[in-house]
Amino acid sequence: MSAAGSSEEQFMCSICLDVFSEPVSTPCGHNFCKPCISQAWDRSCLCFCPLCKEVFHVKPELKTNTLLSAMVSQRKRDAHVRAKRVLCTFCTEPRPALKSCLVCLSSFCQTHLEPHLSVPGLRTHPLSLPLANMEDRMCPKHRRPLELFCGTEQRCVCSMCALLEHKSHDLLSLEEACERKKASLQHSQSQHMVEQRRLKVQEIQHCLELSKSEAHRETAELAKVSSDIVESVQKCVDHSSRVIEEAQRKHMQQAERLISELQQEISELEKNSAEVQELSRSTDPLHFLQHCPALPPAGLKDWSSVSFEPGVYEGSASRALSQLEHTLSDKFSTLSKPKPPSNAAAELRRLRHFAVDITLDPATAHPELVLSKDLKQVTHSDVKKWFPHSSHRFDRCANVLGKQTFSSGRVYFEVQVKGKTEWDVGVAQESIKRKGQITASSKHGQWSICLRNSNMYSACTNPWTPLSLQSAPQRVGVFVDCGAGLVSFYDADSAELIYSFPDCGFRDKLLPLLSPCNNNKGQNSVPLVITDVQGNKGS
Template sequence: MAAVGRVRSEDQFLCSICLDVFTDPVTTSCGHNFCKSCISEHWRVNVPYQCPMCKEVFNLKPQLKINTFISEMVVQFRHEAQHEPNIYSSDQQAAKPGEVPCDVCTEPKLKALKSCLVCLTSYCQTHLEPHRTVPALKRHQLIHPVENLEDRMCRKHDKPLELFCKTDHTCICHHCTYSDHKGHDVTPLKDEHEEQKPKLKKTEAEIQQMIQERRLKIQEIQRSVKLSENAADRETAEGVEVFTALIESVQRGLDQLLEKIQEKQRSTEKQAEDFIKELEQEICELEKRSTEVKQLSGSEDHLHFVQRFTCVKAAPSMKTWTKVSVRPPSYEGTVERAVSELEDKLREDMKKVVKAELKRVQQYEVDLTLDPDTAYPYLILSDDGKQVHDGDEKRNLPNKPQRFSDFCCILAKQSFSSGRFYFDVQVKGKTKWDLGVARESINRKGEIRLRPQFGYWTIRLRNGNEYDACAGPPVRLSVKSGLQKVGVFVDYEEGLVSFYDVGSSVLIYSFIGCCFNDKLLPYFSPCTNAGGTNSAPLIITPVDTDFTVKSRVKALERSFRRPAFLEKLVIYLLS
C-alpha cells in the first residue's frame, strides 16, 4: 500500500515537460504547474506564449514566480523518498546488463517499461505514469523499450521516422516527402510492417531450409571423413603387411648373402691354415737336417763323416711351394645374384598381396560411348559408339559449337567433375594416335594444342614407335614395341592422370598435381589414315581383370628393382 501511495503522491509533483519532480515550481495564470526552467525554455522557443497543458494563449509573456506551497511539498516529498526503503512496486527492478534503463531515474536506474518515440526517452513504470494520465502525453507513440532512440529520428529533419519509401527502400520522416523523396511511393511504417510480416515467414522457412541443408552437408562431410578414415586404416594395415613381408624378404636375402660371403671367407681361412700347418712341419724337418749338417761339419771322424754325408746330402721329399698361394675369393656378381634372387621372390610374394588391392581399383571402370556431335567431320563411328577411325572423306555434318572443326578427334559423351574413373582403349595396328582427357571448356575450333595449360592431358604415338607425353614440352616415353591396349586412369581430387600399357602391365606416364576446375571428358584421336597405314580404329574395350592385377604387380616389381630403393632397405636393416 505504501508503494501505491507513493506513486499517487509523485504524480502530483511531476513537471509535464521534463516528466521529473518539480524544480523551482511555478504556476501559470491558467493554473498549471511547471519547472521554472522548463516553461521558460518552452516559451523561448515557442511564440506565441501558450500553456503546454491546456493550450491557452497569452498575449504577453507571463511573469513567473515560485509557487512556495508546491515547492515546500516537493521538498517534503523528496525527503520522504530518500528515507523510504521500498519506494517502488515489487515488479520494478534495477536494469540489468543488456536491458534498457529508464532515462529519467537517478542511480540506480530502473528497468524501462516503455520508450516514447516523441520524447525519445525510455521510462520506468513510475516515470511513465504521466504518459498514461496527461491528455497531451497520451497522444505520444509508446513502444517496447529500445536503446539508441536517436537512430529512430531523421538525421536531416530531426523528426521521427514514421514512413517507408518503397522507391528508395529506406525509412523517412514526413518532411522527407517534401524534399529528397518528393513524388516517391511512400507508405506508413505500420502498413509496410503489415505487408512485410507475412514475407518474413517465407524468409524464415527459407533460412530453416538452408540450415537443414547445411546440417545435412555436415553429416555428409562427416560420413566422408569416416569413410576416408576407414579406408586409411585399411590401406595402412595392408601397407604394413606388404612392407613387413618386403622387409622380411630383404632381411632373408641379406642374411643369405652374408652367409655366402662368410662361407667363402671360412673356406679361404681353412685352406690357409692347412698350408701353414704343412709348411711348419717341413720347416721342422729342415731344422733337424740343419742341426745334423752343423754337427757333421765339426766332426774329425773321417769314417763317420763320409757315412753320414751321403744321407745328409740326399734331397728330402718335400713339396715345391713356388706356385702355391692363397688367393682371396672372388665376390664379383654375388650381390647382383642375391638381388636377382630377391626380385624373383618378391615377384611371387607381391602377386599374392596386390591382387586384393587391384580389385578395388577396378570399381572405377566406366562405360564410355563416343559423342558424334563432337566428331571431326572425317571420322567414322561404329553403331555402338565404341570405335572410331578416319574415313578419308569429309561428311556433310552441321557445324555445332561442340564439334571439332580442324583436328581429327572426338570426345566421349560422359563427363566427370569428381571422383575416379578408368577406361581401356585398343590401339592395335595403328602408327599414330592421341589419347587422354580434356576439359569440357576447350576450344574446338581451329588449331588445337595438346598441353595441360590448354586443357589437355594426353599421350601420343607418332611414326609407329615414337611415344610422347604431351606435357609442354613433350616428354619422350620408353614404351616397348607392340603396344596394343592403353589404360587411362583419372583421380579428379588428387589431380592425377595415368596411362598404362595393358599388355605388358607397365605404367607409361602420369600427369601429377593437375588442377581440374572444369568437367573432364575422355579424348580420342585416331589421326588420319596416312595412305592406309593407320586405318585401324581406336576401340573402347571392357577392362581385362587379369591385366589389371598384372599391371600393378609389374609396377611394384619395377620399384623393387631400383638400386637406390634396395640400398635404403639394406641400410635400414643394418642400422
C-alpha cells in the first residue's frame, strides 16, 4: 500500500476530523461517517458532497464501505494492543520490554536488561514481568519505591516513610504482607457469607419444593371439592326427579284405575240401553214389564263426588334447591373450618426437609458419658474417666454437645428417648457454662425439654414449665429457626407439638445438647440416640 494510502488521513472523516465511525460512501466515491453526512444533509436544502461539492438532486442511499470499515476496526484493535504493550524505557525506537525492575522502576528490552543479569550491584534487584504504570509503584512524597507494607495503616510505604512516619507501626515486607493477606482472605468473612447464601439457596429450593407439593395437594383437593359439589348437585337432581316421577306414576295409576271403572260402567250402561231398546219393540205388555231392567242399573257409582285433579309439581325445583343449599352449606362449612397448621403430620414433613446430620463432640462430653463409635449415641456409666483439663468439657452436668454449629437458616434433628426414665434434649449457645453446677434454662442459653422420674416432662424455661403430654414420646424432633428465634420440640411419631420457645434472641452460635442423665443403677442405662430423619430430602 502507498504511503498516502496508509496515512492517518485515510482513516479520518473530513467532517468530524476523527477516525471513521460507520464509514459510508457517496455516489462520487468519497467516504464519511454515516452520522456526520446524514446530519449534514439534514441541515441543508441540497444534498452535496462536502469534499468535491457534487450536488445530488435526489438524496442518495448511503451504503456501508465494508472494506474501509474492516480496516478501521483492525486499526483500532492494533492501537489497543500497542496501548497495552509495555515498551523498553531506554530504547529510542519502540521495543517491547522483557522485564521490569521493581527497584529502578524501569522496563528493559533484552539488550538493556543485560546489566541487571551481569552487574553484581544490579543482580539483587527484583525483576518481574513487564509492568505498565511503574509510577504507581513510586512513593509520590519521597520518590522512592514502595517496598514495605504498614499493617497499622494498611497501606504500602517506602523506606523513608517507614523511617520518618511509621516508626512504631507494624511494618512488613510486601511479600510477607501479601502472604498474610492471601491467608486471611481464604478464611475471610466472605467465605462465611458465601456459605450463608448457599444455605439460603437450599432453604429457598426446599421451600419451593414444599410450595409445589402444597399447590399440587390444594389443586387435588379443589378438584375433589368440585367433584363432590357436582356429585351433590347430580344426586339432588336425581332424587328430585325420582320423587316427581314417583308422584307422576301414582297419579297415572289413580287415573288409569278411575278410567277403568268408568269404562266398565259405560259398558254396563250401554248393554242395559241395548236391552231396553230391544224390549221396547215388544208388543206384549206383560213380557215388557216382566223383563224390563231397572233404570239406572243397580251398583253404579255416584261419580259426582269423585274428583281428579292435575298433578301438582310446582315448588319441586325450589324444594330441590333448598335441599341442595342445605347440603352444600354443610359441605362448605366443613371445608371452611380452620385446619391445624397444615395438618400436624404435613407440618412435620415440611420441617424434616431441614434435617441435618448431627454427631456428638467427644471433647465436650462429661467424663462419665460413653459415646458410640459413630458419635450418634450417648449413655451414662458409673466409671469416671480421666481427661486433661479442657474448657470445652462439662465437669458436673452429664451433658454433651454436638459438633455441628448453626447461626442462620433452619435446622431439624431427631433423638430417640425410648426406654429412658430421665433425659434432656435441646440446643445451647456455644458460650454455655460448662464448669460447675448448671441450671438448665433459656435464661442461661439453653433451650431444652426434659423428663424426670419416668413421667414428669418439663420445658426448661425460667422457672421450668410442666408439660402435659397425651403419650410418652419415643423420639423427639428438634426444630430451630435461627432467623425467627424459634426452638420447637415435636413427638416425631405422632407429629404433635410438645413445646415451643419463641423470641429466643440468639446471641451466639447454637449446638445440639443431649444429656442421658444418671443411669440410676441401671434403671436409666438406655442410650440417647441421634436417629436418621425419615422423609427428609436426603433420606
